[in-house]
Amino acid sequence: MTQVTVRDVWKEYDGNVVIERVNLDVAAHSFVSIVGPSGCGKSTFLRMLLSQEIPTRGEIRVDGAPLPPEPTEERGVVFQRYSVFPHLTAAENVAFGLEVAASPLLGRLFGNRRRAVLEQCRAALDAVGLGAACDKYPAQLSGGMQQRLAIAQALIKKPKVLLLDEPFGALDPGIRVDIHKLMLKLFDETGMTVFMVTHDLREAFHLGTRLIAFDRYKTRPEEIGVYGATITFDLPLDRASAREKGEALDELQDKVAVQPA
Amino acid sequence: MARRLINRHPGRMGIAYLGLLPFVILIFLYATGSALRLADNPGDKLLPGFPAIAEAIVRVAFTPDRRTGEIVLWADTAASLARLGMGLAVATALGLVVGIANGIIPYVRAGLSPLVAVVSMVPPMAVLPILFIVFGLGELSKVVLIVIGIAPFLMRDLQARAEEMPREQLIKAQTLGASSWQIVLRVVLPQMLPRLIDSVRLSLGPAWLFLISAEAIAAEGGLGYRIFLVRRYLAMDVILPYVVWITLLAIASDLLLRAVNRRLFPWLEAGRGM
Numbered sequence: 001m002t003q004v005t006v007r008d009v010w011k012e013y014d015g016n017v018v019i020e021r022v023n024l025d026v027a028a029h030s031f032v033s034i035v036g037p038s039g040c041g042k043s044t045f046l047r048m049l050l051s052q053e054i055p056t057r058g059e060i061r062v063d064g065a066p067l068p069p070e071p072t073e074e075r076g077v078v079f080q081r082y083s084v085f086p087h088l089t090a091a092e093n094v095a096f097g098l099e100v101a102a103s104p105l106l107g108r109l110f111g112n113r114r115r116a117v118l119e120q121c122r123a124a125l126d127a128v129g130l131g132a133a134c135d136k137y138p139a140q141l142s143g144g145m146q147q148r149l150a151i152a153q154a155l156i157k158k159p160k161v162l163l164l165d166e167p168f169g170a171l172d173p174g175i176r177v178d179i180h181k182l183m184l185k186l187f188d189e190t191g192m193t194v195f196m197v198t199h200d201l202r203e204a205f206h207l208g209t210r211l212i213a214f215d216r217y218k219t220r221p222e223e224i225g226v227y228g229a230t231i232t233f234d235l236p237l238d239r240a241s242a243r244e245k246g247e248a249l250d251e252l253q254d255k256v257a258v259q260p261a
Numbered sequence: 262m263a264r265r266l267i268n269r270h271p272g273r274m275g276i277a278y279l280g281l282l283p284f285v286i287l288i289f290l291y292a293t294g295s296a297l298r299l300a301d302n303p304g305d306k307l308l309p310g311f312p313a314i315a316e317a318i319v320r321v322a323f324t325p326d327r328r329t330g331e332i333v334l335w336a337d338t339a340a341s342l343a344r345l346g347m348g349l350a351v352a353t354a355l356g357l358v359v360g361i362a363n364g365i366i367p368y369v370r371a372g373l374s375p376l377v378a379v380v381s382m383v384p385p386m387a388v389l390p391i392l393f394i395v396f397g398l399g400e401l402s403k404v405v406l407i408v409i410g411i412a413p414f415l416m417r418d419l420q421a422r423a424e425e426m427p428r429e430q431l432i433k434a435q436t437l438g439a440s441s442w443q444i445v446l447r448v449v450l451p452q453m454l455p456r457l458i459d460s461v462r463l464s465l466g467p468a469w470l471f472l473i474s475a476e477a478i479a480a481e482g483g484l485g486y487r488i489f490l491v492r493r494y495l496a497m498d499v500i501l502p503y504v505v506w507i508t509l510l511a512i513a514s515d516l517l518l519r520a521v522n523r524r525l526f527p528w529l530e531a532g533r534g535m
Contacts, residue, residue, distance in 0.1 A: 052432055071435035082427035085434075087451045087528045096447065097437035107443035137528045150433075157437055 002063055002160040002193045003028050004049070009058030010228070011044055017228035018044055022058070024212070024231065031187055031194045033208030033237075035201060035252065040214040040229040042197045043165060049195055050077055050163050062161060073097075076154030080166040083150035084138045090149050091134040094121035097157045121156065128152045128182060144175035148182065155186065164196040168203065176203070183207060201252055205245060209238040213252060309498040317498035333487065334506070341484040342510070344400060345472050348407025352468075353461055355408070356415025357453070363416065364423025365431075365449055366441070374420070381413030385471060393479060403475040410471040411464040415457070422456045423449060455526045462518045469511055 006024040010017065019041040026032055036042045047053040049060060051071050060067045062074065077083070084093050098117050100107045109117055122134050128148040130141075138146050147167055154162060168176050184207060187194055198204050204211055213233035216224070235248050271279055295308035309317075322334040329336075359377065362369040389406055396402040426449065434444045476485030484507055491499045523530060 050432065050436070052428075071432055073436060073438040075436060077433060077436050079429045079433070082429035083433055085430060085448060085452075087526070096434070096439070100434075100437065100439040100443045100447070104440065104443070107439060107447040139528065153433075154436065159436070 004161065004193060004195075005061045005064075007059045007061075009045075009048065009055045009060060011041065011048065011053065012056045012228075016225040019214070019230065020228040021230050024234075026193060026195075026210070029191050029193060031207055031209045032196070033204035033211045034195060034197045034214065035199070035204050035211065036214035036229065040216060042214045042229075045214065046163055046165050046195060046197050049161070050075055073157050074159055075161045075163060076157060076159030077163045077165070078147065078150045078154055078167045080169050084146060084153060086138050089135050089137055090125055090130055090141070091118050091121045093138070093149055094124050094153050094156050097153065121152075124152045124156050125149070128186075129178075142175075144171050144179055147171065147179060151183070151186065155190065158190070158192075160192060162192050162194045164194065164198075166197055166199060169199055180207060201249060205237060205249065209236070211235045211237050211248070306495040306497055309501075313498045314501060317496070318502050321499060321502070334503075337482055337484045337487045337503075338506070338510070340480075340482040340486075341472060341476065344403045344476075344483065345407065345468055347400075348404045348472070349411075349461065349464070349468055351404065352408045352410075352412040352415055352464070353457065355412045356419055356460070357457055359412075359416040360419025360457075361423055361445060361449055361453055363420040364426075365445060370420075377413055377416050377420075380409075381417055383409075385410035386474060389475065389478070398479040403472065403480070406475045407468050407471045411467055414464060414467075415460050418460045419453060419457055423453060426452065455522050455529055458518050458522045462515055465511055465514055465518075469507065473507075 004024070004026040006022055006026075009019065009022040011019040022045065034042045034045065044053065048055050049067075051067050051069055054069060071077075085096065088096065095109075095114075095117050098120070099109050099114075102113065102117070103109055108114075122131065125131055125134055128151055130145060130148050130152065133141060133145060133149075138149065141149065150167070168179055171179065180203065187207075196204075196207065211233070212231050212235075214229045215232040216227065216229045217232060218224075218227040233248070233252065235244070237245065240248070291308065292311070295310050298305045298308050299310055322332065325332055359373060363374050363377065364370070385406060388409060389402075392402040392405050392409075396405055430448060431444060434448045439447065472483075473485030473488075476483040477489040480486040484503060488500045488503045
């Protein structure tokens with residue numbers, strides 16, 4: 001069970017403030033949906049959780065320990081695109097994380113050990129509904145299947161924290177419904193903490209146990225760059241009443257008008 | 262309604278005929294020119310007739326040389342291909358290692374990238390005299406010329422390709438626990454190999470250029486050496502078949518590399534046509 005704390009985090013690019021004064025305490029096994037208008041720094045915040053970027057000020061801790069300065073195994077990720085390796089089959093994509101752990105020099109297993117790992121990966125692919133696509137290359141899979149593969153690939157390492165950057169933004173609505181079900185099932189089974197950036201408010205409400213919104217509180221042109229975005233809205237979805245959720249949806253819909261990715 | 266010119270497409274046969282037509286015209290023009298000149302002067306050497314060319318081909322390609330006992334064309338071909346192959350192999354290996362290192366490891370890029378950029382601007386033919394002085398007139402200087410001529414291009418091209426790789430893949434590999442070495446070995450290298458082979462295909466033209474230039478200046482055998490040697494006797498009947506033969510070799514090596522790419526990297530083709 002993993003807690004994440006964010007203390008007074010700022011991010012600046014070339015002196016322009018993108019994010020400021022972000023404070024957040026995330027309880028173990030939370031599913032945090034992050035919404036906000038385009039360019040409000042929600043993806044930047046996710047990249048900082050990933051250590052793809054380093055906060056200019058402030059500190060992020062996972063289970064009390066400061067984040068290492070580079071991506072590590074404890075934090076898995078699924079991006080909107082390019083999350084899987086195009087030159088590996090589905091099973092090999094999932095096996096990657098296990099193979100590099102078992103073989104430091106070649107990053108690859110052979111013979112019986114490889115067969116055992118691939119067997120394990122088949123089971124993992126079965127669990128995300130890709131059992132029949134083990135030997136296909138990503139380019140042969142549909143968008144939804146590729147994202148299922150990316151999820152299986154990340155989960156095989158049993159990360160404490162899973163980071164999702166608009167993972168379902170490019171999928172058709174019907175396919176989204178299925179993958180939402182899968183995501184909730186995996187969330188319940190694993191006990192990990194999930195952060196998901198999304199443009200889709202309904203998705204944010206449906207999946208999240210907690211909803212946070214990023215926004216700028218100063219929006220005059222001369223103020224952009226001097227003031228950044230911060231958390232303007234924070235709702236515990238798992239404890240909120242239906243009425244609170246309804247009001248929140250109304251309020252956010254004005255600000256976070258659903259925008260194409 | 263009549264379609265615009267840009268919307269009209271020739272059929273399958275049309276494409277074949279239209280593609281062949283320029284070749285037929287060229288051969289016809291040559292034959293006419295040759296016949297006219299030969300009618301004027303039966304001893305003309307500039308545009309030899311097809312029988313004379315056939316005779317020359319039999320002489321160089323199928324008859325052992327009286328002094329050496331070798332068949333000249335095959336000996337030349339073997340010598341040239343050995344130089345070309347060696348030069349390409351060394352350049353490819355250098356291009357792969359330096360290109361990937363420059364593309365992926367910031368400290369290597371900072372140290373090596375400016376050097377590669379400058380070296381790639383040096384006209385290779387300008388350093389040929391230096392190569393002859395340093396490495397002598399033997400095989401080494403010719404191989405080194407090919408390497409100097411194409412390795413910088415391969416390095417820079419591969420560096421650009423490596424840098425173009427989606428950041429997401431490198432991040433993802435790190436979250437799966439891969440080290441820098443494992444990322445290079447299992448993520449970058451396999452995706453760079455087909456690009457490398459494509460770049461080598463583009464380098465074949467320059468490689469032949471450097472090979473023939475070096476052979477023309479100093480060699481004791483080789484395709485380039487031969488055509489420059491017989492030039493002294495205006496032996497067009499030998500030069501023309503040699504040029505055609507070199508062209509065929511270049512086409513064959515291009516096709517071979519393309520087949521290698523398709524064979525070794527099935528994931529490139531996978532998903533096309535979906």
